[in-house]
Amino acid sequence: xKAVVLLALLGAxxxxxxxxxxxxxYECPRHSVPYQVSLNAGYHFCGGSLISSQWVVSAAHCHKSxxxxxxxxxxxxxxxxxxQWIDSAKLIKHPQYNSYNLDNDIMLIKxxxxxxxxxxxxxxxxxxxxxxxxxxxxxxxxGNTSANGNNFPDRLQCLxxxxxxxxxxRNAYPHIFTDNxxxxxxxxxxxxxxxxxxGGPLVCSGQLQGxxxxxxxxxxxxxxxxxxRVCRYNSWxxxxxxxx
Numbered sequence: 001x002k003a004v005v006l007l008a009l010l011g012a013x014x015x016x017x018x019x020x021x022x023x024x025x026y027e028c029p030r031h032s033v034p035y036q037v038s039l040n041a042g043y044h045f046c047g048g049s050l051i052s053s054q055w056v057v058s059a060a061h062c063h064k065s066x067x068x069x070x071x072x073x074x075x076x077x078x079x080x081x082x083x084q085w086i087d088s089a090k091l092i093k094h095p096q097y098n099s100y101n102l103d104n105d106i107m108l109i110k111x112x113x114x115x116x117x118x119x120x121x122x123x124x125x126x127x128x129x130x131x132x133x134x135x136x137x138x139x140x141x142x143g144n145t146s147a148n149g150n151n152f153p154d155r156l157q158c159l160x161x162x163x164x165x166x167x168x169x170r171n172a173y174p175h176i177f178t179d180n181x182x183x184x185x186x187x188x189x190x191x192x193x194x195x196x197x198x199g200g201p202l203v204c205s206g207q208l209q210g211x212x213x214x215x216x217x218x219x220x221x222x223x224x225x226x227x228x229r230v231c232r233y234n235s236w237x238x239x240x241x242x243x244x
Contacts, residue, residue, distance in 0.1 A: 047200025143196030
C-alpha cells in the first residue's frame with residue numbers, strides 16, 4: 001500500500017498543476033460561515049466547527065495539549081473586533097481514532113467558557129441523516145490555496161463541492177477508505193481542501209456532514225478529499241458532551 005500523504009486537509013481553494021493561480025475557492029463573504037473556528041497554538045493550525053455554545057468538533061489528528069479556539073474570525077491576521085478567543089478546557093479524541101489510516105478522525109473540544117452567540121458566532125446543526133451522493137456542500141478554512149506551493153491566506157476561503165458516491169471513493173482509495181469516511185470534491189481535480197483546513201467543516205443543506213481529514217495531494221485528479229463522516233458519530237458526540 002502506498003503511504004498516504006496525510007495532508008491535514010485544511011481549507012478550500014486550490015491551484016491546478018499547470019498554472020499557479022487559485023482555481024478552486026473564493027474568499028468567503030465576511031462572517032458568512034459563523035460556525036467556523038480557527039484552532040490556534042500561537043499560530044493557526046487547524047479548523048473546527050461550533051456545535052453548541054461550549055463545544056467544537058474538529059479532527060482527531062489536530063489534537064494538541066493546549067489549544068485556543070478563535071471564533072468570529074474572518075481575517076486571522078488582524079483584530080476586527082468580532083472575535084472571541086476562548087481557551088480549550090478539554091480535548092477528547094474519538095476512542096477508536098486510528099492515527100495510521102485516520103479512521104474515526106474526529107475530536108470534541110470543550111471551551112473553558114461558553115461562547116456568546118451573535119451574528120458573527122453561530123452553531124451549525126449536526127446531521128439528521130447521512131449525506132447523499134452529488135449533494136451540494138461547502139468546505140471552508142484558512143488552509144493552503146496552492147496545490148504545489150505554500151500560500152496560506154489570512155481571509156477565510158470557501159469552496160462549493162458535491163458529495164462523491166462511496167463506490168467511486170472506495171475505488172480511488174482501495175483498502176484505505178472506511179465506512180467512517182466520506183469523499184467530497186471533484187474527481188477531475190483542480191479544487192479541494194488542503195493543509196491547514198484539517199478539522200474544518202463540510203456543510204451540506206445546513207448540516208455538518210464532514211470534518212476535513214486527509215487526501216493524497218491537494219486538488220489531485222482522481223483523488224478527492226476525504227472527510228470524517230459526522231452522521232456516524234451523533235451518539236458519541238451527544239454522550240461525550242453530556243458526560244463532560
